[in-house]
Structures are given as C-alpha cells and as structure tokens.
Amino acid sequence: MGSNSLAQRDIASVMHPYTNLKKHLDVGPVVITHGDGVYLYGADGSALLDGAAGQWCSSLGYGKANERIAKVAHDALIDLPYSHIFRHQTHRSVIELSERLLALAPVPMSKVMLQCSGSEANDTAVKMAWYYWASRDQPQRRKMISRMGSYHGSTCASLSLTGNTDYYRGFGLPLPGFLKVSGLNHYRSGLPGESEDEFSTRLARELEDLIQAEGPDTIAAFFADPVQGNAGALPPPRGYFEKVQKILRKYEILFVADEVICGFGRVGEWWGSQRYGLEPDIITAAKGLSSAMQPISAVIVNEKVFSGIAAESDKLGSFIHGFTYAGHPVTTAVTNEVLKIYEERDIVGHVQSLEPQFLGILDSFRDHPMIGNVSGVGLLGGLEMVMDRADKTAFPKTFGLAPKIEAAARRHGVLIRVIADRLVFAPPLVITPDELAILAAGARKALDDVHATL
Ligand SMILES: Cc1ncc(COP(=O)(O)O)c(C=O)c1O
Known part of the structure; x- marks a missing residue:
C-alpha cells in the first residue's frame, strides 16, 4: 500500500487529537510505517530521530530490540486475553x-x-x-x-x-x-x-x-x-x-x-x-x-x-x-x-551517565541568536526561543514558530517538539551519546533555517 493511499484513507476516516481538523483535510497526515532504535521511518522514505520519544513516552525506543516484550504480550493474549x-x-x-x-x-x-x-x-x-x-x-x-x-x-x-x-x-x-x-x-x-x-x-x-x-x-x-x-x-x-x-x-x-x-x-x-x-x-x-x-x-x-x-x-x-x-x-x-x-539495563544509570553530555548540549545553544534561556535535567530539556535576546521579545503567535521549527527539524532528520516558545528535547532513554549529538545538530540546523528567515 503506497503512502498516498494511506494518507487519503486517513483523511477520509481518522479524527486526530490536538489537531486543526479542517486543516488536516487539506494538508493530510505524516504517515509513520515503523521504528527501529531511536528512529521512526515515514512512508515517504524519511528516517527521523525521535527527539520527543513520541509523546515523552517511548523510553525503550522502537523495533526488534523489544522482541522479548512482544513475546510476553503474545503469551498473555493466549493465557488470559x-x-x-x-x-x-x-x-x-x-x-x-x-x-x-x-x-x-x-x-x-x-x-x-x-x-x-x-x-x-x-x-x-x-x-x-x-x-x-x-x-x-x-x-x-x-x-x-x-x-x-x-x-x-x-x-x-x-x-x-x-x-x-x-x-x-x-x-x-x-x-x-x-x-x-x-x-x-x-x-x-x-x-x-x-x-x-x-x-x-x-x-x-x-x-x-x-x-x-x-x-x-x-x-x-x-x-x-x-x-x-x-x-x-x-x-x-x-x-x-x-x-x-x-x-x-x-x-x-x-x-x-x-x-x-x-x-x-x-x-x-x-x-x-x-x-x-x-x-x-x-x-x-x-x-x-x-x-x-x-x-x-x-x-x-x-x-x-x-x-x-x-x-x-x-x-x-x-x-x-x-x-x-x-x-x-x-x-x-x-x-x-x-x-x-x-x-x-539500569536505565536510570544510563540517563545519569548521559546527563552531563545532555546538559552540555543545552548549554551549547546559549550562543544561538534565537535562544534566550535553556534548562533541563536528566534527558528532559528545553530551549526558550526569542525574537530578540536583549529584551526577551517573544515571537508573535502569527509567526507560527512551532510549525516552522518542527518542519525544519524534520527536513534535517530529527523530530522535536515546540511548546510555548520552547524547543523541547525528551528522547528515548536508550539513546546513545552519538545519537544525542545527531539530535543536537539537527535542532541547531532547524534554528539556523528559521533564523535565516527573520
Ligand atoms: C504531566 C502529564 N500529566 C498527564 C498527562 C495526560 O496523559 P494522557 O495523555 O495519557 O491522558 C500528560 C500527557 O502529556 C502529561 O504530560
């Protein structure tokens, strides 16, 4: 089944949460077909590093690594569905x-x-x-x-x-x-x-x-x-x-x-x-x-x-x-x-071991002309975006900051969320140091792209 027909069927049948439903009829969905590790794959062939762990939740990431859990679900469905x-x-x-x-x-x-x-x-x-x-x-x-x-x-x-x-x-x-x-x-x-x-x-x-x-x-x-x-x-x-x-x-x-x-x-x-x-x-x-x-x-x-x-x-x-x-x-x-x-897997220990690198990444954004402030803990962090750092001028709602940043990030292969003028990172907890660096590079390119349009 091609991505187009899936997209058409979605428009014809699915009602999406926290979505402009009228606009959705025009722009259609982003179809995700599968995941592996910290990556999600789109029907259009894109590979996206999921910097948001879905909705702050896919801590173990996606794909084959979770086979053991699939087996447990399979057995449970047979024993007592x-x-x-x-x-x-x-x-x-x-x-x-x-x-x-x-x-x-x-x-x-x-x-x-x-x-x-x-x-x-x-x-x-x-x-x-x-x-x-x-x-x-x-x-x-x-x-x-x-x-x-x-x-x-x-x-x-x-x-x-x-x-x-x-x-x-x-x-x-x-x-x-x-x-x-x-x-x-x-x-x-x-x-x-x-x-x-x-x-x-x-x-x-x-x-x-x-x-x-x-x-x-x-x-x-x-x-x-x-x-x-x-x-x-x-x-x-x-x-x-x-x-x-x-x-x-x-x-x-x-x-x-x-x-x-x-x-x-x-x-x-x-x-x-x-x-x-x-x-x-x-x-x-x-x-x-x-x-x-x-x-x-x-x-x-x-x-x-x-x-x-x-x-x-x-x-x-x-x-x-x-x-x-x-x-x-x-x-x-x-x-x-x-x-x-x-x-x-000592997932808590893993997060602790990544925290210094993660906080270092957040800090590294302080030099970006669109970033007014950064904060974070563990593997949860945010960058406050401003029009003007000197007087903390926020972007007007009409600017469409969130869709612009999120779309630019997608073009650079990373999924990130923007909430209330803040670019948020919450990657799967199994992310590696190299993948964290890829996420940071994608986010920076997205900021650069949008900054270049100001
Ligand atoms: C802090 C917090 N509480 C509650 C909820 C609601 O959870 P759900 O979407 O599973 O109903 C969310 C969802 O994002 C959340 O972030």
Whole structure:
C-alpha cells in the first residue's frame, strides 16, 4: 500500500487529537510505517530521530530490540486475553505490577490503582481526594490547586487541572473550584534581579495567599508535575518544592505528584519526586511506565489516603470508580516486562551517565541568536526561543514558530517538539551519546533555517 493511499484513507476516516481538523483535510497526515532504535521511518522514505520519544513516552525506543516484550504480550493474549479487576476479582500480573510499583515508589506507599491513561489517573486522583476528605468529615474540601503551564490531561477534570487557558476554549472549562497559581518560568516571570530562591519564595507566598483567601478548609489537594513538561520542560526553581510542601503540610492539603512524564528515569532518577525531595500523598504515573507499549497508568496512594478511601467506600458500599480495561492482563504483563528491562539495563544509570553530555548540549545553544534561556535535567530539556535576546521579545503567535521549527527539524532528520516558545528535547532513554549529538545538530540546523528567515 503506497503512502498516498494511506494518507487519503486517513483523511477520509481518522479524527486526530490536538489537531486543526479542517486543516488536516487539506494538508493530510505524516504517515509513520515503523521504528527501529531511536528512529521512526515515514512512508515517504524519511528516517527521523525521535527527539520527543513520541509523546515523552517511548523510553525503550522502537523495533526488534523489544522482541522479548512482544513475546510476553503474545503469551498473555493466549493465557488470559482479558480479565477485569472489579468486585474483588484479580489475576497474577496485576498483583505483580502493583507490588513492583510499591517497591519502586519514592516514599512509603500503600496501594496501587491502575487506569489506562494519564488523564484517567489524574481524574481518579481528584475523586480519591474528594472521597478522602469526605471520610475525614470535611466534605467541603473540594477545591483543587494546580499551576499555570502544567498539563494534566484531556478529560474534564484533568483538563480543569491543566493550566493553559487556550485548552479551555470551547468547552466551558475549567470546572468550578479548580484554582491556579503561577508556573515556574524564572526567565520569563522572575522580577529584575530576583534570584531563583526569591522567585520560589514569591511563588510559595502566592500559594499561601490563595489558600487563605479561599479558606484552607475548602482545599482538597495540590497537583504538581516535578518538572513542568508541557510548559516546555521547566525544572522547579531552587527551593520551590521545599517551600511549597511546608505550606501544604501547614494546611493539611493533599499533595498529588503528577509523575506522568518524570517517572521511570526521565529525570535521572526513578521519580521526579526523588530528584526534588517531594513527599506526595498520591502519585500519578503513565507514559514511561510501559514505555508506551501498552496504554496504562497508575495511581499510587499512601496509607493515610487509602484508609480514608477505604472507610468511605465501606460507608457507601463501594469505591464507585473504575474502567473496563484497568489492570488489563496483557497490559500489566507487558508493563511488568518493561520494568524488568529498565532494571536489567539500569536505565536510570544510563540517563545519569548521559546527563552531563545532555546538559552540555543545552548549554551549547546559549550562543544561538534565537535562544534566550535553556534548562533541563536528566534527558528532559528545553530551549526558550526569542525574537530578540536583549529584551526577551517573544515571537508573535502569527509567526507560527512551532510549525516552522518542527518542519525544519524534520527536513534535517530529527523530530522535536515546540511548546510555548520552547524547543523541547525528551528522547528515548536508550539513546546513545552519538545519537544525542545527531539530535543536537539537527535542532541547531532547524534554528539556523528559521533564523535565516527573520
Ligand atoms: C504531566 C502529564 N500529566 C498527564 C498527562 C495526560 O496523559 P494522557 O495523555 O495519557 O491522558 C500528560 C500527557 O502529556 C502529561 O504530560
């Protein structure tokens, strides 16, 4: 089947997420046929080094190297192609995966509830927080606080947690009681002469002011991703989480760490929580959890939260929440195998060994006339692009920075993402030093191409 006919069939049948659907009818799709290592291959014969690991998730890369996982999926499909975990029923691989996640958790945790996507995991965490506070005779604690710039998902509650007003348009969201505080871009939002530490103090004060204005006994939980991935890979400013956690503890607000991007090695530790000293009550995880080979996410809760939810479920007769495919036996078997491979290959150690080179690459872009700032950790980094470095002038929306950079990068054989004026790197964690250098060279050529048009 030629690429043209696939493209035509796509236009005739497929509706794509986060896509201008009308424009898609004119421009058509980019057809990917297969992958190998860190490369994806297009139907037009192009080979593209995937600098975004798909959607920050294909940690083990593509192709033959994953044959062992394919065998596990094959066997699981024959042994037990489906079995639900509703109403006390269970199976071996869901138990093994839950045990494995509890053993890996960055802080002592009590139970794991599996879902099928990051959005579902965050929606579940919202409902769990409501149950928890109801069990503590504080049902009025319903409000959620999250941060501008953070993406938490696409379902109604997780989108309400998401701090991006563009995403609410047309949906009448966010839901009431989903409050926001500022994001973490010190380069953009820091005051003149303000240190990172002072910036963190100001952000923490903003959080406390909001809690006091709303009434501490109305706030259920605070959601944060350790590194703000969808704000363009922004690590927290110095001292941020220390100050924020002090406030959360003071007002007994539950802390939900959204580890959907950061978990499973991306930031050079198993968890972002380890890297930044987070002590969450609830962790949500997805993406790298299964190297995106199966749709799975996890909500991991501590004993305090679990015992509250358990008491409430007893009172109401059940924890009335769940999805048909949650804890799917094929999905959990594959995920168990992926996690075994992470350990065998010491994927976290591999990321740690690459981090100095990766941070060096990010630093090397500081000389580029379009780059105003760089930041990164592990194998997650971003370059802030500006029209004018002297006064940090941002590109106007009409310039179309993201499509221009992404298309130029493609011409130079690399896939990168541009989010909110930031060029983001999140390659598969199995990338080699040579491949990192190829990725950096492709990104630089893309920047040069676009700069030459200014
Ligand atoms: C930090 C974070 N949380 C949640 C999500 C939502 O995950 P999903 O797309 O699997 O629903 C994403 C997706 O990019 C994410 O980056």
